[in-house]
Amino acid sequence: MAAFIARRMVYMVVTLFAISVMTFIIIQLPPGDFVTSMVAQLNLQGTAIDEPAMQALRARYGLDDPLHVQYWKWITSILLHGDFGYSLEWRRPVSELLWGRLGLTFVLAFLTLLLIWAVSLPIGIYTAVRRKTVGDYCATFLGVIGLAIPNFLFALVLMYISFRYFGTGIGGLFSPEYETAPWSLAKVWDLLKHLIIPMIVLGLGGTAALIRILRANLLDELNKPYVVTARAYGLSERRLLMKYPVRIALNPFISTVGWVLPTLVSGATITAVVLNLPMTGPLLLQSLMSQDMYLAGSFIMMLSCLTVIGTLLSDLLLAWLDPRIRYE
Known part of the structure; x- marks a missing residue:
């Protein structure tokens, strides 16, 4: 290892x-x-x-x-x-501009990744085990919608609903009174409340994709002979499911860490512009347009580091889940 x-x-x-x-x-x-x-x-x-x-x-x-x-x-x-x-x-x-926005961007991306996993894992298992049921059809339909709707369009719809029916905006990551205030527990709580909508918007496509990936892989595993043999030995259905098929089906699921994390960061540019989020995307776009090479190069390097770190994490998790990967 x-x-x-x-x-x-x-x-x-x-x-x-x-x-x-x-x-x-x-x-x-x-x-x-x-x-x-x-x-x-x-x-x-x-x-x-x-x-x-x-x-x-x-x-x-x-x-x-x-x-x-x-x-x-x-x-x-x-x-x-x-x-x-x-x-x-x-x-x-550049460091003053970089760390201020990159920190908020990473927090949003990390929480969104946790949300994606927390939602897609149980739904993916349920749709595979309860195939061709009403819940499976509903999850599949919502998954297709989630893949089809661009993040920025979903953000615009939520902004319209919030302003039209609740009379409030959902842009930004802080309330006006906390934008320039020093960090405190009240400011952190205000940030967490404002992160809910961006997390839902950014996590929609990733959640839909991972549900479909896990469902397809788990369906392949459930029909293999070792599952039938374990069931014949009297192993309980829940223990059989979690010990063997789910663990093997998680391999492609875990490998997506390498692309989900940087995609959440770099792919949120238009969404960040729409929701007026102080993230890396809009600043990176402006630096590329003005050819501010040190600022643009630093942002791209940080995004590349996230990609490489995400790939390393996925490799380590895969090696932990499947020892054969360590030797191959």
């Missing part, structure tokens, strides 16, 4: 290094740079900037250095000092 974990850790380091290189290159691919975007905005406002001034701005921000030099400065600052650079658009250190 130790060799298994060590091997996965080596893969993580190599993968993150490759992602950092590709991220920095892709951000630089569009024509121009941050200064070009800033000058274009100033020109629209009627302010003209000549070429010497643009060159001075590039020299000030280090944009006139070769690409490999810019990358080396960025990655060494992160690894040696934990410094993600300086946001050219916000005129603030």
